[in-house]
Amino acid sequence: MNQPHRVLPLALVLLLVAGLAGSVLKPYPIxxxxxxxxxxxxxxxxxxxxxxxxxxxxAQASFVGFGAYATALLLPHGxxxxxxxxxxxxxxxxxxxxxxxxxxxxQGHYLAFVTLALxxxxxxxxxxxxWLTHGTAGIDKIARPIPFTSDVAYMWLCLAALAVVTLxxxxxxxxxxxxxxxxxxxxxxxxxxxxxxxxxYTLLAFAIGAGLGGVSGALxxxxxxxxxxxxxxxxxxxxxxxxxVVGGSGSFLGPFLGAxxxxxxxxxxxxxxxxxxxxxxxxxxxxLVFSPDGIVGIIARGVARLRPTDAPVEPxx
Amino acid sequence: MRISxxxxxxxxxxxxxxxxxxxxxxxxxxxxxxxxxxLSGSGATVGVLWRDGVMMGIxxxxxxxxxxxxxxxxxxxxxxxxxxxxxxxxxxxLDGKPFAVLGPVYSGxxxxxxxxxxxxxxxxxxxxxAGNLTSQGDPTLFRTSLGQAQTIPPIISYLKDKVHAKSVGxxxxxxxxxxxxxVLFLADAKKAGLNVTTDISSEAGQxxxxxxxxxxxxxxTDAVFLYDHEEEVARxxxxxxxxxxxxxxxxxxxxxxxxxxxLSQGAADGAVSFAGIGSSSPxxxxxxxxxxxxxxYKTHPDHNAIKGYMAVAMLQAAADKEGKADAKGLAAALHxxxxxxxxxxxxxxxxxxxANGDIDNGGYLIQVKGGKAVVLNYVGPK
Amino acid sequence: xxxxxxxxxxxGLAIGAIYALIATGFxxxxxxxxxxxxxQGDFVVVPAFVMLAANSYGLPIWASFIVALVVAALVLGVLxxxxxxxxxxxxxxxxxxxxxxxxxxxxxxxxxNAGGAQAFPFPxxxxxxxxxxxxxxxxxxxxxxxxxxxxxxxxxxxxxxxIGRAIQASAQGPQVARLLGINVARMVLITFVLxxxxxxLAALLVSPIYLVKFDNGIGIGLAAFSAAIxxxxxxxxxxxxGGLLLGVVQNFAATFGPTQYRDAVPMLxxxxxxxxxxxxxxGRAEERRV
Numbered sequence: 010m011n012q013p014h015r016v017l018p019l020a021l022v023l024l025l026v027a028g029l030a031g032s033v034l035k036p037y038p039i040x041x042x043x044x045x046x047x048x049x050x051x052x053x054x055x056x057x058x059x060x061x062x063x064x065x066x067x068a069q070a071s072f073v074g075f076g077a078y079a080t081a082l083l084l085p086h087g088x089x090x091x092x093x094x095x096x097x098x099x100x101x102x103x104x105x106x107x108x109x110x111x112x113x114x115x116q117g118h119y120l121a122f123v124t125l126a127l128x129x130x131x132x133x134x135x136x137x138x139x140w141l142t143h144g145t146a147g148i149d150k151i152a153r154p155i156p157f158t159s160d161v162a163y164m165w166l167c168l169a170a171l172a173v174v175t176l177x178x179x180x181x182x183x184x185x186x187x188x189x190x191x192x193x194x195x196x197x198x199x200x201x202x203x204x205x206x207x208x209x210y211t212l213l214a215f216a217i218g219a220g221l222g223g224v225s226g227a228l229x230x231x232x233x234x235x236x237x238x239x240x241x242x243x244x245x246x247x248x249x250x251x252x253x254v255v256g257g258s259g260s261f262l263g264p265f266l267g268a269x270x271x272x273x274x275x276x277x278x279x280x281x282x283x284x285x286x287x288x289x290x291x292x293x294x295x296x297l298v299f300s301p302d303g304i305v306g307i308i309a310r311g312v313a314r315l316r317p318t319d320a321p322v323e324p325x326x
Numbered sequence: 327m328r329i330s331x332x333x334x335x336x337x338x339x340x341x342x343x344x345x346x347x348x349x350x351x352x353x354x355x356x357x358x359x360x361x362x363x364x365l366s367g368s369g370a371t372v373g374v375l376w377r378d379g380v381m382m383g384i385x386x387x388x389x390x391x392x393x394x395x396x397x398x399x400x401x402x403x404x405x406x407x408x409x410x411x412x413x414x415x416x417x418x419x420l421d422g423k424p425f426a427v428l429g430p431v432y433s434g435x436x437x438x439x440x441x442x443x444x445x446x447x448x449x450x451x452x453x454x455x456a457g458n459l460t461s462q463g464d465p466t467l468f469r470t471s472l473g474q475a476q477t478i479p480p481i482i483s484y485l486k487d488k489v490h491a492k493s494v495g496x497x498x499x500x501x502x503x504x505x506x507x508x509v510l511f512l513a514d515a516k517k518a519g520l521n522v523t524t525d526i527s528s529e530a531g532q533x534x535x536x537x538x539x540x541x542x543x544x545x546x547t548d549a550v551f552l553y554d555h556e557e558e559v560a561r562x563x564x565x566x567x568x569x570x571x572x573x574x575x576x577x578x579x580x581x582x583x584x585x586x587x588x589l590s591q592g593a594a595d596g597a598v599s600f601a602g603i604g605s606s607s608p609x610x611x612x613x614x615x616x617x618x619x620x621x622x623y624k625t626h627p628d629h630n631a632i633k634g635y636m637a638v639a640m641l642q643a644a645a646d647k648e649g650k651a652d653a654k655g656l657a658a659a660l661h662x663x664x665x666x667x668x669x670x671x672x673x674x675x676x677x678x679x680x681a682n683g684d685i686d687n688g689g690y691l692i693q694v695k696g697g698k699a700v701v702l703n704y705v706g707p708k
Numbered sequence: 709x710x711x712x713x714x715x716x717x718x719x720g721l722a723i724g725a726i727y728a729l730i731a732t733g734f735x736x737x738x739x740x741x742x743x744x745x746x747x748q749g750d751f752v753v754v755p756a757f758v759m760l761a762a763n764s765y766g767l768p769i770w771a772s773f774i775v776a777l778v779v780a781a782l783v784l785g786v787l788x789x790x791x792x793x794x795x796x797x798x799x800x801x802x803x804x805x806x807x808x809x810x811x812x813x814x815x816x817x818x819x820x821n822a823g824g825a826q827a828f829p830f831p832x833x834x835x836x837x838x839x840x841x842x843x844x845x846x847x848x849x850x851x852x853x854x855x856x857x858x859x860x861x862x863x864x865x866x867x868x869x870x871i872g873r874a875i876q877a878s879a880q881g882p883q884v885a886r887l888l889g890i891n892v893a894r895m896v897l898i899t900f901v902l903x904x905x906x907x908x909l910a911a912l913l914v915s916p917i918y919l920v921k922f923d924n925g926i927g928i929g930l931a932a933f934s935a936a937i938x939x940x941x942x943x944x945x946x947x948x949x950g951g952l953l954l955g956v957v958q959n960f961a962a963t964f965g966p967t968q969y970r971d972a973v974p975m976l977x978x979x980x981x982x983x984x985x986x987x988x989x990x991g992r993a994e995e996r997r998v
Contacts, residue, residue: 121744122933125930125933125934129971129975136968137969145502146433146456146502146506149462233409235409235441237502239408240408275414275415286813287817297796297799297806301800301803370820371825371826371921374824374825375825500968527967528967532927533914541962557919561917561919565845585827
């Protein structure tokens with residue numbers, strides 16, 4: 010389940026099914042599918058940081074914010090959407106390198122703290138520098154790139170972006186770099202003894218994860234067509250972290266499933282009314298107690314049970 | 327048994343008529359009211375009360391026959407105080423073809439929802455007070471209370487004419503509500519010739535107000551303009567009195583709100599605010615609403631609960647003006663409407679709906695005296 | 709100017725003392741379970757609600773405090789360890805840290821549903837002393853006194869009693885401690901109960917100025933996390949100094965800096981600080997685990 014080459018077709022089929030389903034559905038499910046694609050991109054990025062490099066980043070929401078603000082502010086000046094997306098991703102990637110480098114000089118929880126500081130400062134800049142960001146009033150009426158103006162067309166754009174990101178990460182994990190990432194995930198000490206430069210790869214995982222946060226933000230802004238600073242504060246970082254872990258941190262499909270749970274949550278737990286967030290929290294805790302590798306872990310064990318003659322499917326190959 | 331052709335003909339034509347106008351035949355359909363509100367997250371303080379107010383309004387309206395014979399059914403949606411979630415839930419609500427949307431309260435969520443309800447031609451009556459909300463020209467968006475552009479000028483006149491303040495220190499919460507109020511205040515104060523020497527931004531839920539208070543004390547202004555949420559108002563004022571500061575306290579509606587008075591444990595005494603209709607307004611209908619609400623929900627209703635309750639009356643009046651319960655013509659019927667409590671008890675006090683979606687149902691210049699809000703001056707709807 | 713400086717310092721120390729208590733508990737927990745407790749702030753709000761509830765049934769505040777101590781020791785100490793930490797920790801410290809984020813959601817929404825969305829007043833000590841231009845309120849004085857007593861008692865307990873030394877030995881090297889015949893599991897449980905006691909005390913001290921509200925834990929939890937990092941993360945004494953330093957820096961930043969960035973200035977200072985002293989305030993350079 011964690012081997013990228015095995016599950017890549019599964020991920021792409023998932024995208025296609027989501028798109029086809031969305032095309033015949035009402036605007037609400039279309040929006041949810043688009044939001045799922047956007048969150049998944051961000052969660053895939055965070056999964057590199059958390060699942061592969063084992064670092065807790067509290068700033069993924071800020072990276073999404075950089076992408077969103079870059080797009081929302083540059084689009085009205087005639088900069089094409091493709092460029093704003095690249096600019097947003099680049100800002101996030103570069104900040105990831107600049108922050109991660111000193112923070113990773115030391116082990117422990119300093120990266121978590123440095124990302125907390127970035128999250129705090131980024132939010133305050135988004136909110137306070139209203140000459141640039143429109144402050145608490147937010148940016149309204151963000152245009153969608155032509156020809157993706159309708160809800161369905163924009164959903165396909167989000168899904169296409171997710172497909173590209175999926176293929177990119179798949180390629181990355183198959184490359185020599187990716188082998189180092191996988192070694193890092195399994196056992197940092199062994200990876201180091203095999204000659205993997207742990208600090209460099211941790212930094213790289215963090216920075217690529219940040220860059221994907223920027224990509225996700227670039228898609229996020231025209232989706233809702235409105236952004237405001239509080240959307241990119243700590244709660245989004247927390248919920249992205251939960252998505253990664255609920256899906257299965259360090260697994261290729263995990264972010265897809267984790268984001269799906271998060272987006273579909275209010276629907277699934279609707280009958281619990283005011284208690285649905287409480288129930289969600291309890292479910293996440295139970296999941297971590299009984300299946301630390303998330304939903305992917307549950308599915309992997311289910312598949313293993315269905316095919317007892319097959320080679321055993323280890324949760325962590 | 328043989329059925330005569332005449333009877334058959336009559337029966338058939340009757341059936342045809344009924345089929346052509348199902349409304350005349352079936353029990354009148356239920357009108358769906360969508361209630362997007364801040365039920366979790368930092369906005370829950372206002373969102374939960376808004377929803378409960380709307381729900382109570384729906385119940386009371388249904389007890390009196392609903393709207394033009396149609397019963398109302400309310401469905402609440404949690405925006406989690408997050409515009410992205412708000413966009414999702416309003417989409418879901420609109421997919422269900424609601425009669426009207428009542429909510430939400432926070433500016434970001436309102437702006438996101440307003441774009442979609444306008445496109446769908448569905449009336450949205452919301453709880454937001456930020457000045458910029460109704461300046462967008464959305465013909466289907468309505469307030470339920472005075473906006474900041476209506477409540478801030480009277481308090482500036484008070485500062486100038488009654489307090490004779492030369493210098494003012496401002497303290498505001500730096501979120502959509504507080505910042506929008508602060509921007510308006512600074513602009514209007516400048517026009518009125520008031521000298522705002524200190525402008526202190528605070529965070530919602532900050533742990534201590536000591537730095538703010540010390541800064542304010544060092545500024546030595548004649549008056550302090552406080553624009554913050556109820557609990558932060560109370561915390562600020564407690565420290566303010568303890569430190570023995572003497573400047574006149576004025577501020578937004580929260581300054582003389584019952585919750586702020588209660589939490590401040592006496593420190594709010596002397597504070598003056600200009601506020602729209604709230605739980606301390608000396609209107610018998612409002613006071614009886616407060617009692618019934620407290621009995622039902624075991625908590626004190628603030629102005630958000632009252633606003634939600636009155637929103638239902640706005641729907642009643644608009645549908646009557648329209649002559650039918652049709653979602654499409656509702657917004658047009660609301661513009662310029664005067665709603666009075668003799669015909670619509672749920673409105674509780676006369677309300678005039680203005681052309682841009684603002685409303686005017688009067689406001690009070692209030693001073694806190696002995697732990698009670700005392701009216702200094704009433705300004706009725708123009 | 710001098711009087712302003714003194715008052716900013718004293719109120720910064722008072723708020724810092726509360727951070728210190730919470731950060732100390734935070735460090736104890738991380739010694740016992742190598743984890744970052746992202747629900748630590750909510751751990752402060754829970755006993756505050758318990759005290760309010762007990763108080764509303766007519767118990768005086770000191771008795772409510774004892775009730776809250778017992779409830780916190782059971783729920784935030786024993787149950788938290790048995791139901792969450794013990795089963796999840798074997799899967800990894802990172803998993804446990806994320807689980808505490810979910811716990812934070814559970815606690816906040818639980819308190820929202822059970823207690824309501826409003827803020828509640830909490831009994832405290834009113835009034836204060838005027839020295840010329842300087843005003844010091846009794847609440848700040850009592851916070852500082854209570855924190856000094858608590859931290860001193862904790863240090864004596866850790867340094868002078870057998871259990872305290874056993875806890876320290878278990879935290880520094882569980883294997884060695886086991887060889888010495890120490891019941892490591894029990895020692896870890898005691899650190900959890902100590903954390904519960906510290907957050908209950910913090911709740912008693914902070915609630916009169918902060919009120920009691922379901923989402924109050926967000927701000928104080930992050931402050932405690934920051935204070936623990938400044939103090940070197942795993943060190944109880946470091947957490948105390950880190951908490952006091954953070955409180956003072958925050959207060960000076962908010963008073964003399966741009967108020968719109970009041971939360972950013974301490975963060976920036978602390979990052980720079982960490983870059984020069986990555987091992988924390990009192991810590992010795994930690995050997996890299998890799």
